[in-house]
Amino acid sequence: MSTLEIIDLHVAVETEDGPKEILKGVSLTIRDGETHAIMGPNGSGKSTLAYSIAGHPKYAITSGQILLDGVDVVEMTVDERARAGLFLAMQYPVEVPGVSVANFLRTAKTAIDGEAPKLRTWIKDVNAALQQADLDPSFSQRSVNEGFSGGEKKRHEIAQLELLNPKVAVLDETDSGLDIDALKVVSAGVNRFAAAGDKSVLLITHYTRILRYIKPDFVHVFVDGRIAEDGGPELADQLEAEGYDKYVKVRA
Amino acid sequence: MTITEAPNVAGALETVAPGTVSSHLHPAGSFDVADHVVPQGREEVWRFTPLKRLRGLHQDAPLTGGDFKVSTHAAPGVVAHIVPASDPIRGTSGLIPRDRVSARVWAATESLYVVDIPAETSVAEVTTVQFTGLDATDAIAAHLLIRIGAFSKATVVVQFDGSATLAENVEIVVGDGASLTVVTVQDWADDAVHHSTQQARVGRDATLKHVAVTFGGDVVRHDMTADFGGPGGSLELLGLYFADAGQHIEHRLFVDHNAPKTRSNVVYKGALQGEGAHAVWIGNVLIRKVAEGIDTYEENRNLVLTDGCQADSVPNLEIETGEIEGAGHASATGRFDDNQLFYLRSRGIEEKEARRLVVHGFFNDLIRRIDVPELEGKLLATVEAELATTVLAGG
Numbered sequence: 309m310s311t312l313e314i315i316d317l318h319v320a321v322e323t324e325d326g327p328k329e330i331l332k333g334v335s336l337t338i339r340d341g342e343t344h345a346i347m348g349p350n351g352s353g354k355s356t357l358a359y360s361i362a363g364h365p366k367y368a369i370t371s372g373q374i375l376l377d378g379v380d381v382v383e384m385t386v387d388e389r390a391r392a393g394l395f396l397a398m399q400y401p402v403e404v405p406g407v408s409v410a411n412f413l414r415t416a417k418t419a420i421d422g423e424a425p426k427l428r429t430w431i432k433d434v435n436a437a438l439q440q441a442d443l444d445p446s447f448s449q450r451s452v453n454e455g456f457s458g459g460e461k462k463r464h465e466i467a468q469l470e471l472l473n474p475k476v477a478v479l480d481e482t483d484s485g486l487d488i489d490a491l492k493v494v495s496a497g498v499n500r501f502a503a504a505g506d507k508s509v510l511l512i513t514h515y516t517r518i519l520r521y522i523k524p525d526f527v528h529v530f531v532d533g534r535i536a537e538d539g540g541p542e543l544a545d546q547l548e549a550e551g552y553d554k555y556v557k558v559r560a
Numbered sequence: 561m562t563i564t565e566a567p568n569v570a571g572a573l574e575t576v577a578p579g580t581v582s583s584h585l586h587p588a589g590s591f592d593v594a595d596h597v598v599p600q601g602r603e604e605v606w607r608f609t610p611l612k613r614l615r616g617l618h619q620d621a622p623l624t625g626g627d628f629k630v631s632t633h634a635a636p637g638v639v640a641h642i643v644p645a646s647d648p649i650r651g652t653s654g655l656i657p658r659d660r661v662s663a664r665v666w667a668a669t670e671s672l673y674v675v676d677i678p679a680e681t682s683v684a685e686v687t688t689v690q691f692t693g694l695d696a697t698d699a700i701a702a703h704l705l706i707r708i709g710a711f712s713k714a715t716v717v718v719q720f721d722g723s724a725t726l727a728e729n730v731e732i733v734v735g736d737g738a739s740l741t742v743v744t745v746q747d748w749a750d751d752a753v754h755h756s757t758q759q760a761r762v763g764r765d766a767t768l769k770h771v772a773v774t775f776g777g778d779v780v781r782h783d784m785t786a787d788f789g790g791p792g793g794s795l796e797l798l799g800l801y802f803a804d805a806g807q808h809i810e811h812r813l814f815v816d817h818n819a820p821k822t823r824s825n826v827v828y829k830g831a832l833q834g835e836g837a838h839a840v841w842i843g844n845v846l847i848r849k850v851a852e853g854i855d856t857y858e859e860n861r862n863l864v865l866t867d868g869c870q871a872d873s874v875p876n877l878e879i880e881t882g883e884i885e886g887a888g889h890a891s892a893t894g895r896f897d898d899n900q901l902f903y904l905r906s907r908g909i910e911e912k913e914a915r916r917l918v919v920h921g922f923f924n925d926l927i928r929r930i931d932v933p934e935l936e937g938k939l940l941a942t943v944e945a946e947l948a949t950t951v952l953a954g955g
């Protein structure tokens with residue numbers, strides 16, 4: 309099972325002028341096997357939602373719930389949430405100098421499974437995941453994300469998704485900055501993950517382009533910290549044609 | 561890098577008009593103790609040092625202590641012996657005491673420990689000198705000289721442990737075309753005081769890799785000068801330190817590019833943890849007028865692991881010629897980067913483990929560059945043991 313329920317979520321960040329509310333009551337349910345796309349203009353709060361689900365300390369959940377298979381994760385630490393089955397592919401993956409990809413992946417896998425992976429199959433698995441993400445096996449000896457190109461960082465996130473095999477994947481603009489070949493590689497990775505069953509996907513994107521390769525069951529338009537409209541895949545086509553003007557104007 | 565960058569020196573570059581009198585980076589030395597007044601603490605070279613904790617080394621404390629042992633393992637082909645202070649080998653590095661401690665050690669020294677590698681000898685095995693202090697009450701004076709002949713290659717590791725109040729002069733003489741690695745490991749007990757004045761002279765086309773690893777001691781102050789005996793020499797100065805609560809660890813470096821086509825590369829990295837932990841790094845580089853075509857880079861990075869620590873980091877580049885290949889420096893002191901910890905933890909890695917990874921990552925490239933396999937395990941284990949005291953214990 310893998311159901312993610314977000315119930316009336318309010319989130320604030322600390323600013324120089326005190327707390328500032330960014331998410332203003334977000335409700336969303338992603339059932340087992342579903343892929344949802346969230347689309348919205350810059351600054352609407354998409355990354356804030358992603359970080360809040362993952363538990364970034366900068367974002368304070370002031371009210372609301374985030375339930376993973378019925379269990380509220382709000383009180384869990386970042387790593388507890390990951391071990392419970394949440395995965396966030398970040399919009400801007402972080403560089404960790406001096407820590408090799410191989411060491412990082414093995415440490416993460418061990419933490420998530422509660423035991424060290426079997427050495428022989430693990431190395432094969434890592435190489436396969438890197439290869440599927442179109443990353444040379446030599447990447448496993450490099451420092452995590454250090455000196456990676458924008459596209460390599462995104463593909464590295466997808467390799468992690470496949471290796472760590474969570475229940476729920478939140479992908480924050482994993483498509484942005486990718487050329488068409490990389491976009492296909494990333495989409496194929498997400499589709500393989502989703503096809504494994506008992507998975508759910510929350511795909512955050514600014515552009516409709518990736519939705520040609522990953523078919524969402526539902527599309528939500530995100531504006532000013534709220535979901536402004538829900539719909540099916542046809543909503544993406546409408547956004548492609550009309551842009552966000554309509555929603556932004558309503559707000560103004 | 562591993563940490564949030566906070567450059568703590570705005571501009572360390574100074575240009576000296578050609579023909580001006582000697583630079584302030586290299587005060588003239590003297591063998592006569594009387595020429596060195598007792599420092600008061602306001603002097604540029606002493607301003608970071610807690611003089612009160614030096615046990616009178618900088619004043620007139622007798623240097624008559626002898627409560628220590630030295631055990632040496634000389635690799636085949638290496639001669640390790642003791643010679644009288646009158647031996648003409650003394651001073652061949654060009655060492656002239658630049659401060660009172662060093663001048664007092666020079667005056668008090670009756671014999672020298674010499675590690676001698678003859679010319680045209682390649683020694684794979686590491687030579688080790690282990691100095692163990694048995695009592696810190698009476699101050700000890702020591703003089704160590706490491707000499708490698710032309711076209712030879714060797715590695716010498718000097719390790720310090722136990723309790724001592726030690727003032728020493730160290731000379732390193734690298735023959736033409738030779739390649740020498742010298743590592744000193746300060747793994748002292750908590751009550752040790754160690755003042756070390758070092759002079760290295762790198763011959764024509766020779767290479768010296770000098771590594772300072774400092775973990776223990778109450779006050780450790782190393783003042784190293786390196787210059788060149790001819791063109792084409794290359795100098796790599798690496799340092800790794802871990803300052804714990806109440807510890808003062810000071811590394812002062814002066815690279816004197818006094819010959820053309822010489823290179824220097826300095827990387828010192830340290831972590832600080834606990835109330836009153838103090839690390840000082842001074843990186844002085846002088847590029848003299850004759851030193852055309854040289855290349856220099858120096859870097860110091862501090863990772864502050866807890867509150868209550870202080871890291872002072874002062875790079876200083878003085879350039880008397882514009883005809884150089886390159887000259888650069890970097891200095892940064894930072895704390896754990898929250899985003900790095902978040903990223904690792906978002907992959908299921910517990911906070912303590914994430915911190916461990918980041919600190920090991922911080923030191924990893926340096927340990928790789930030290931590249932003395934016999935030491936690597938010990939260095940990693942010591943970093944681990946240091947981390948266990950704070951970062952992994954509490955938070």
Ligand SMILES: Nc1ncnc2c1ncn2[C@@H]1O[C@H](COP(=O)(O)OP(=O)(O)OP(=O)(O)O)[C@@H](O)[C@H]1O
Pocket residue numbers: 321322323328330348349350351352353354355356357399481514
């Ligand atoms: N620390 C902060 N202080 C003030 N405002 C902040 C802070 N962090 C985020 N915000 C604001 O919150 C809003 C939402 O940011 P968020 O990154 O979630 O948007 P986004 O929808 O992901 O945008 P993009 O499409 O550009 O990625 C923005 O207006 C941003 O400026």
Ligand SMILES: [Mg+2]
Pocket residue numbers: 354355356399480481
């Ligand atoms: Mg965003």
